[in-house]
Amino acid sequence: MATHKIFTTPFAKVYPFYVQKAEKKNRTKEEVDQIxxxxxGYDRAGLQQQIDSEHDFDTFFALAPAFHPNSAQIKGVVCGVRVEEVQDPLMQKIRYLDKLIDELAKGKAMEKILRA
Structure with missing residues (x-):
């Protein structure tokens, strides 16, 4: 089975698009980083280190200190696919992140985005 192209894409190449999407909707880079x-589970320094090292998404998530236990509460559709129904664990993590950034860009409150 072929590996999906996004798995080998450097996180650092996609990160600016997350920030750009948020900033277009008057949200901030700091909010993207917080999400x-x-x-x-990365802290700000760890996130910056991942960006600087240009690890791919597979490595970025593999090295993540602690994937949040409330991530299972992330539900909805990204690119026509329900994130809670994605079978591949890595693709699901990527879709979770996409969904959270979408919620930020749509003006949702941070408390709701972070499932607090």
């Missing part, structure tokens, strides 16, 4: 840190 990523919440989901993955």
């Amino acid at each position: 990523i840190c919440w989901l993955t």
